[in-house]
Amino acid sequence: MTLVIRMLTVYPQTKTYFAHWKDLSHGSAQIRKHGKIVINGIGEAVAKIDDLQKGLLTLSELHAFQLRVDPTNYKILSHCILVVLAITFPADFTPEAHVAVDKFLAAVSRSLSEKYR
Amino acid sequence: MVEWTDFERQTIAGIFAKIDYETTGATALARCLIVYPWTQRYFGNFGNLYNAGAIKINPLIAKHGTIIVHGLDRALKNLDNIKDAYTELSVLHSDKLHVDPDNFRLFSDCLTLTLAAQMGADFNADVQAAFQKFMLVVVSALKRQYH
Numbered sequence: 001m002t003l004v005i006r007m008l009t010v011y012p013q014t015k016t017y018f019a020h021w022k023d024l025s026h027g028s029a030q031i032r033k034h035g036k037i038v039i040n041g042i043g044e045a046v047a048k049i050d051d052l053q054k055g056l057l058t059l060s061e062l063h064a065f066q067l068r069v070d071p072t073n074y075k076i077l078s079h080c081i082l083v084v085l086a087i088t089f090p091a092d093f094t095p096e097a098h099v100a101v102d103k104f105l106a107a108v109s110r111s112l113s114e115k116y117r
Numbered sequence: 118m119v120e121w122t123d124f125e126r127q128t129i130a131g132i133f134a135k136i137d138y139e140t141t142g143a144t145a146l147a148r149c150l151i152v153y154p155w156t157q158r159y160f161g162n163f164g165n166l167y168n169a170g171a172i173k174i175n176p177l178i179a180k181h182g183t184i185i186v187h188g189l190d191r192a193l194k195n196l197d198n199i200k201d202a203y204t205e206l207s208v209l210h211s212d213k214l215h216v217d218p219d220n221f222r223l224f225s226d227c228l229t230l231t232l233a234a235q236m237g238a239d240f241n242a243d244v245q246a247a248f249q250k251f252m253l254v255v256v257s258a259l260k261r262q263y264h
Contacts, residue, residue, distance in 0.1 A: 002242070005242055006242040006245065009242035009243060009245075009246050010242060010245050010246040010249055079226060082226075082230055083229065083230060083233045083240070083245060086230045086231075086233035086234040087233045087234065087236075087237055087238065087240055090234035090235070090237065093230075093234055095147065095148045095151035095152055095169055095172075095173070096151065096169050098148065098151075098152050098230065099151055099152040102152055
């Protein structure tokens with residue numbers, strides 16, 4: 001959840017995608033639920049790491065045709081994920097781990113943007 | 118001119134008061150060279166950058182990281198006119214060092230992550246927002262004199 005709050009606070013332009021939610025404050029139930037959905041999605045990507053394009057097909061179609069999220073925002077969310085990792089696991093988040101996660105998140109972002117056009 | 122809230126001024130001053138210039142700068146620059154290997158192109162004379170291990174213990178890189186973070190002091194002392202305060206440095210990076218300005222963003226991200234790891238829970242969303250706004254202004258000032 002702190003991930004979504006962090007993104008909405010540091011990059012207020014991302015709030016435009018959640019105008020239909022009543023409560024965007026800290027501790028909001030909708031935000032908590034959404035954070036879980038996003039993290040689970042990333043977990044799914046980890047499981048399908050050897051063929052992200054195929055594995056994330058459904059999610060890609062969702063983001064392309066229904067959610068229509070501008071792909072720049074994937075970079076923004078990826079950065080926020082890295083910040084949360086750095087805070088939560090300072091000793092384990094070595095530069096080597098960082099480059100691996102950054103590379104993975106970039107690949108996930110690419111796969112999510114696959115169906116856009 | 119950039120508008121800074123009191124919270125932002127205090128947060129930024131607070132961060133710089135707490136950081137250890139020697140290690141933070143060194144760690145951030147090493148991280149940048151490891152995570153974004155193409156940035157190594159600017160460090161041809163800096164000795165052994167062969168792998169992550171070598172980069173992390175390279176004394177020239179460590180020294181340079183410290184220089185860069187000290188360069189941020191200029192913005193800290195001139196919060197109300199960062200644009201002009203960086204004219205000279207911008208010309209240096211453009212005309213002499215020939216650094217692609219996108220690298221400023223990459224280093225800024227690495228510095229943010231290094232700080233996050235150091236500050237832990239204190240690096241909350243509002244603090245992150247203030248620091249990233251600061252870095253965005255500095256990066257923009259550094260890009261201004263490119264032509």
